[in-house]
Amino acid sequence: MNEIVRNSVKTLIKETFEGPEAKGSWFTEAEPNSGIFGVxxxxxxxxxxxxxxxxxxAAHTDHIRYYLWGTNETLKKGKQPEMDWGKSWTIHSVxxxxxxxxxxxxxxEYVTLLQLVDDAEWNERKANEMVASLAHSAYHLGAIRQMLKVVNG
Known part of the structure; x- marks a missing residue:
């Protein structure tokens, strides 16, 4: 993967999970703790x-973890593992x-993903998996934030 694209992907993954850098946001709120971990x-x-x-x-959070695990396995092995998507939504109480x-x-899984962005031998399949994982995680960040509005009244 081109170094510029790799750095861009890492920046957006970090924003999704850690929140934006001090200089502003690409797609989340430009406030601290706007990423998944901060929320x-x-x-x-x-x-x-x-x-x-x-x-x-809890189910949304574990679903993100499960999806990242699948992405990490795909990046390591070059193919997606068997995944039970329904099982990733079974958490009702913790x-x-x-x-x-x-x-x-x-x-x-997040730390592993960041390492794999640097270490993976890239091809179109792996690049698609990485970008899809980024989009999927960003979607769930938005879903979690909207759910919090409901539970917090």
């Missing part, structure tokens, strides 16, 4: 377990330990 920071397991239109913030485990898993 989830300090969220209790009770809040993460509240149902909004049949799903929970306790603090489960909630912390989901968030730690998401951070781990």
């Amino acid at each position: 989830l920071e300090g969220m209790s397991s009770d809040l993460a377990s509240r149902s909004v239109y049949g799903t929970t913030l 306790d603090e330990q489960q909630w912390n485990h989901i968030q730690a898993g998401l951070r781990n």
Whole structure:
């Protein structure tokens, strides 16, 4: 992958998860903690377990983790692993330990993804997977933020 494109992809992935850099935003709010990790920071397991239109913030968070895992496996092995998409939505309630485990898993997959952006031997399939993962994660960032508006009243 061209170095300019690689750096651009990494910048947008970081904005999705960590929030925008100090100099402004490409697509999130230009405020601290506007990325997935900032939005989830300090969220209790009770809040993460509240149902909004049949799903929970915990389920969305674990679904992002699962999708990133699939992306990481695709980048490592060159093909997508068998994935059970329905299973990625089965979380209805979590306790603090489960909630912390989901968030730690998401951070781990995120760190792995950033490393793979640098290390992968790129082809069109892997590039499509990476860009799709970025778009998918950004979509869920928006969904989580909208769900929070509902649960916070």
